[in-house]
Amino acid sequence: MKLITTDIKNKVLDSMVRILDKNRTELLEANKRDLELFNKNDQALYERLIVDDKKIEEMIAAVQKVRSQEDPVGRDISGEELPNGLKVTNKTAPFGTIMIIYESRPDVTIEAAVLAFKANNKILLKGGKEALHSNTVLVDFWHRALKENNLSTDYIQLLNLNREETRAFLKNPNQKLDLIVPRGGERLIAFVKEHASCAVLVSGRGNNFLYVDEQADWEMSLQVILNAKTAKISACNALDKILIHTNIEDFSRKMMDLAHVLKENGVSLLVDEGAQKVLKDEALIPETSVWKEEFLALKCCIGTVEKTEDAIETINEHSGGHSATIMTQNKETALRFMEQVDCAAVYQNASTRFTDGGQMGVGAELAISTDKLHHRGPLGLKQLVTNKYYVFGEGQIRE
Template sequence: MKLLTTEKKNQVLQSMINLLDQKRDQVIAGNKKDLDAFQRDDQALYDRLIVDDKKVDDMIRSVREVKDQDDPVGVTKSERKLDTGLQIINRTAPFGTIMIIYESRPDVTIEAAVLAFKANNKILLKGGKEAIHSNQVLVDLWHQALEENGLDKDWITLFTMDRQATQEFLKNPDQKLDLIVPRGGERLIAFVKEHAECPVLVSGRGNNFLYVDADADWDKTMKVILNAKTDKISACNALDKVLINKNATDLESRYKSLLATLKENGVEVITPDSDSSENGDIWYEEFLAMKILVDFVDDMDEAIDKINEYSGGHSTAILTENSEAAHRFMEQVDSAAVYHNASTRFTDGGAMGVGAELAISTDKLHHRGPLGLEQLVTNKYYVFGDGHTRD
């Protein structure tokens, strides 16, 4: 795809802002068809599917935020002149074509496209069948915004292929793919990694842990655990496991208080004496439900080892008033985001100041954490000489 000016890209985004506002009833009506067809057998998936006036406002805000951000393309990362006389400049450049495969969540159709387009990438959107009507309406609006500004519709493409056709496309794409981002559960990620022929950036798996240190403030601990678990169970940054230091003061009464509070708020608690906790597989499980596992550890080192073995590498928190302990814990835990005395629910592009996000990456290459506008570019070296040859 050709390089577009910042002005042209922002004109498209302004058109999209206007269209989302003008056609919000059309967007919500399309979403109602999806909601009516959904079987409600997966509450987390259903929650992600809903589009109402507030969600449309959120979509508009996402587009506006990206429009107002600096263009990430052509930014000089480094510049040096060598003794040979060569001048070498390293600048950011578009990836080319990015494909995102995701389940439910029509808002991804907005966020993925706006980020990819502002970073001058072509985007291929493969949404789930449960959101087909919502996604078709939103992509039609994208196409209107592009055509209003004299651009081809193929900057943003919606795929409606079934599983078999998707598998074949991943193995033998009919166009160049530079990056694929699967955004969903374990089965989706495994499917994409098995069949894709280009780089895959993994996103979406949580299984997040929180460690309660011996020096934790219990009022803060209760507040943070409750928020991290119950604020939004369908989010990949929701809390799944709690590890409590056995040396905490007044442990028995505080433990009973925690269990009672969680149960009062509708959370199923799996404890060390339950049959489920004996099943090793449950330690790897991302619940996406009103369910939490609470267990004890002898010390911080045991907590770190357990987290690094079982967690999804997404978000981990420590509750403690000991800043040195917090620092050591945060250095040793292998997660994309680590928290001290704060809820894991903040692992989100908007909440972390990144703005709209394509996904939360749990990979280490090329980026880890929220994939915002600045992360949807690669780099290119510009080398200037004057008849230089190498001996």
């Protein structure tokens, strides 16, 4: 793919900021049509679909943030002159064409496109049917910005495909495809991995855990749990599972305190056998598979462990590999937990809600990767490039 200069890329982003700001009413009206057609039974999906003035401001800020960041393409990673005289430089390079498949969230249409474009990639946006009107308007905005700067609209494309058409495209794409990012639940991820004919970078599944150690600050723990569980149930960084050390001081009172606080905020509870000894009125977790579920709802599991190693083992067996928190005042215990828990982000005494590109200093994000190749965690601008070796010689041949 032809490389675009940083100056031209930034001019496109300047155009997009102006177009977004000037045409708010057009976008809000399109989003209103999407909301009117949506079945509100899925509260998490409905929350993700909403566009208001605040959301538009966030979209504009995301474009401006990426505009201000250094161009990630063509940066030297390493360089060496070999004994045979060859000069070898490893540089960053665009992926090529990235496809992202996502549900509901129109803001992804902005963040994914701005990141891919600034990293000199083409992006194919396969949004959900529930956001069709919003996404159509947003991609039209992108096309206006590209045309203003004499660039092809092929850089940013919206794919309106049903399930069968998507399956056929994944198996046999009608254009070059280098990377697919499914941003959604387990069924979407499984569907893409089953049918894709190119690399897939898994993203979006949460099922995050928080472990309260015996040396935790209890009031702090309640505050963090409440934020992680209730602040935004539709987010992949929301909390689903809580593990409590049985040796924590005043265990029974604190268990009842935790249950009361969660239920007072509308959270339904499932508990393991250890927790049910205290929380006698709460339903028992019906089967082990529930520990692996991402709820995206005001629902939470409370379990008990007798040592930190048990918490680590439980998290590594059941979590989605996204985020996990330990609440403890013991730095050694915290470090052991953080080193051994196999998640993209591990925390001491903080909410899992911070696993987000903007919150972690990355800026806008394409997704939160739970894969280990090629990157783990928020996929920001610097992560949307691959590498290429430049080898300069003077007629060297290999003997």
